[in-house]
Amino acid sequence: MDIAELSDRISKGERRALARAITLVESGRADHREQAGALLTALGRHDRQALRIGLSGTPGVGKSTFIESFGMMLTGQGLRVAVLAVDPSSARSGGSILGDKTRMERLSRDRNAFIRPSPSQTHLGGVARRTREAVSLCEAAGFDVVLIETVGVGQSETVVAEISDLFLLLLAPAGGDELQGVKRGIMEMADLILVNKADGALKSTAMRTCADYSGALRLLRKRPQDPEGFPKAIPVSAVEETGLDQAWEDMQALAGWRREAGHWEARRAAQSRYWFEEEVRHALLAQLSTQEARARMSDLSDRVASGVQSPSAAAKEMLASLHAP
Numbered sequence: 001m002d003i004a005e006l007s008d009r010i011s012k013g014e015r016r017a018l019a020r021a022i023t024l025v026e027s028g029r030a031d032h033r034e035q036a037g038a039l040l041t042a043l044g045r046h047d048r049q050a051l052r053i054g055l056s057g058t059p060g061v062g063k064s065t066f067i068e069s070f071g072m073m074l075t076g077q078g079l080r081v082a083v084l085a086v087d088p089s090s091a092r093s094g095g096s097i098l099g100d101k102t103r104m105e106r107l108s109r110d111r112n113a114f115i116r117p118s119p120s121q122t123h124l125g126g127v128a129r130r131t132r133e134a135v136s137l138c139e140a141a142g143f144d145v146v147l148i149e150t151v152g153v154g155q156s157e158t159v160v161a162e163i164s165d166l167f168l169l170l171l172a173p174a175g176g177d178e179l180q181g182v183k184r185g186i187m188e189m190a191d192l193i194l195v196n197k198a199d200g201a202l203k204s205t206a207m208r209t210c211a212d213y214s215g216a217l218r219l220l221r222k223r224p225q226d227p228e229g230f231p232k233a234i235p236v237s238a239v240e241e242t243g244l245d246q247a248w249e250d251m252q253a254l255a256g257w258r259r260e261a262g263h264w265e266a267r268r269a270a271q272s273r274y275w276f277e278e279e280v281r282h283a284l285l286a287q288l289s290t291q292e293a294r295a296r297m298s299d300l301s302d303r304v305a306s307g308v309q310s311p312s313a314a315a316k317e318m319l320a321s322l323h324a325p
Helices: 003-011 015-026 030-043 063-076 131-140 200-219 244-261 263-289 291-305 311-322
Strands: 051-057 081-087 113-119 145-149 166-171 192-195 232-235
Touching: 003 015, 003 030, 003 131, 015 030, 015 113, 015 131, 030 131, 051 063, 051 244, 063 081, 063 145, 063 244, 081 131, 113 131, 131 145, 166 244, 192 200, 192 244, 200 232, 232 244, 244 263, 263 291, 291 311
Parallel strands: 051 145, 051 166, 081 113, 081 145, 166 192, 192 232
Antiparallel strands: none
């Protein structure tokens, strides 16, 4: 299938074509990267925008359960929902389980939903390197909401904020007091904090946790991209499907305010600049992976280890060799 045909089928919302395109952009082969660039350029003519929602949280907090219940609620309202779930890759074997579709059995059968698990490939920040391009493909395919589920490793998961319009942090009841809430990093990036499992015996605990985090959020400096009352903490139950409508109402209110205030386009422009710089960094690092560069690195490393050359001098020499004609 050529790029023009693939682009046309994606624009018509064909799920199989979308899956094939995501496989293409995730490939590291040089010819595939060239084809992926051509495809994204062709699809760039379609001015379609979805609401991009990043979702993070520690393992076991119920991210997959929440996404399924929340996604079912959105499709029930006639919206098309894409889920990009990033699974952690093994540092030893490089493999991933990619079991999100089995955990979202109901949503995976919904005709208005598309679920795509992807390996993180040890990329730091909780998302796969090509997740941003996969989001663009989902938008081109006409999806109204794109949910980006991170690997769930803790407070370092802030890269997803550079992909999404809204960043949700999912927490469990009794997940911490106000001091826990004011920790820098992921807490400062969150637009909404959702305290999950607010049901049964944990319901009262979840309400107290919400109060704790609400107090902590008031201590954080107010951001210019937030209206009055945001960020906020609200209780939800993915199992009982309670609180989801309130969460969606708050997401729409925040997104609408940012559009009217001019923060929406400014945020996306800043994200584009961020990913441009990331691509440059990765391209420079790729130069170190060639056989000639690895041999030069090994030689200089031995000289540093033996004390013949200092690390800074060896690094300067290595960088100079990369730019030599």
